[in-house]
Amino acid sequence: MKNMWIWLRNLFCKPAAKIGLGVLVTVGFIAGILAWQGFNAGMAATNTEEFCVSCHTMHQNQEELKETVHWSNRSGVRAQCSDCHVPHDFTDKMARKIQASVEVWSHLTGKIDTPEKFEANRARLAQNEWDRFKANGSKECRTCHDYNSMDFEKMRETSREAMRGAAERNQSCVDCHQGIAHKKPAKNRHP
Ligand code: HEC
Ligand code: HEC
Ligand code: HEC
Ligand code: HEC
Numbered sequence: 001m002k003n004m005w006i007w008l009r010n011l012f013c014k015p016a017a018k019i020g021l022g023v024l025v026t027v028g029f030i031a032g033i034l035a036w037q038g039f040n041a042g043m044a045a046t047n048t049e050e051f052c053v054s055c056h057t058m059h060q061n062q063e064e065l066k067e068t069v070h071w072s073n074r075s076g077v078r079a080q081c082s083d084c085h086v087p088h089d090f091t092d093k094m095a096r097k098i099q100a101s102v103e104v105w106s107h108l109t110g111k112i113d114t115p116e117k118f119e120a121n122r123a124r125l126a127q128n129e130w131d132r133f134k135a136n137g138s139k140e141c142r143t144c145h146d147y148n149s150m151d152f153e154k155m156r157e158t159s160r161e162a163m164r165g166a167a168e169r170n171q172s173c174v175d176c177h178q179g180i181a182h183k184k185p186a187k188n189r190h191p
Helices: 002-013 021-045 049-056 061-065 090-100 102-110 115-136 157-169
Strands: none
């Protein structure tokens, strides 16, 4: 213990030239690792289901997901919210706003925080997602599903033909597979 104090005192009181390059590099290296880990922990936190559900819990999205094969299946592979959805750009946009004002957070959460408000907005929000999947060819789905790895023979007869054609065209999954994780919004609903 005593040695450590001497070491620390020397570290901070001696001029840089005497500390030695080794110590400086080591301290810098450790500080770098700590900063990096903090950053990663923050990024991971915004990717967890609990985080999404902290705002989206009032709504049906998670309850509905639980009814589907993406929540529970014979293979034990679960798709999380962020596996299918690009998280909102929290680091850039929201985090800064949230820091600036708690009211922004209440506004954000209040916008869809009852089943009624959510349903009133649902068609619009689903359309945002469909547009996004359309534009990126359902990229997120393909981190797990890959046409090249599909054994069409093992598929149900009703799937085979449609899926072979889709693979040939390299078509975006969500063109055909909508409402696979949540209920599809009712058409032409006027809130
Ligand atoms: C701060 C509260 C909050 C958190 C946390 C949050 N959301 Fe949202 N989310 C909202 C609000 C509010 C809307 C509706 C925005 C609107 O009305 O345009 C929304 C809309 C969406 C939509 C609809 C598509 C769109 O972009 O309009 C998706 C998908 C979505 N959120 C997914 C997620 C996922 C996945 C997470 C976790 C990574 C998450 N959300 C975390 C508040 C939140
Ligand atoms: C985290 C990985 C993952 C992601 C991301 C993912 N899936 Fe899946 N998907 C699975 C698993 C696992 C199964 C169930 C496999 C089994 O039957 O055991 C599955 C099953 C399916 C099925 C078959 C449903 C049925 O009734 O048999 C369809 C259709 C499907 N996914 C479409 C999609 C689409 C569309 C997306 C993108 C919006 C997507 N998946 C994203 C892992 C994923
Ligand atoms: C042209 C429309 C179309 C496209 C595009 C498409 N599918 Fe399908 N897919 C279907 C149809 C139709 C079925 C049969 C659905 C049923 O019987 O409920 C099916 C069935 C499936 C199944 C179940 C197979 C089985 O075991 O029977 C999976 C998994 C699947 N699709 C995943 C995907 C994924 C992932 C993508 C994108 C990489 C994709 N599909 C693109 C139309 C399509
Ligand atoms: C397997 C992929 C997948 C998973 C996992 C998933 N979603 Fe979705 N989500 C979709 C698709 C596809 C849509 C577009 C609408 C549709 O087809 O149902 C969507 C739509 C939405 C919307 C827009 C409103 C609506 O209901 O259509 C919100 C909000 C949303 N998801 C939030 C979440 C949250 C929160 C989670 C985690 C609890 C989650 N999603 C998990 C695929 C997924």
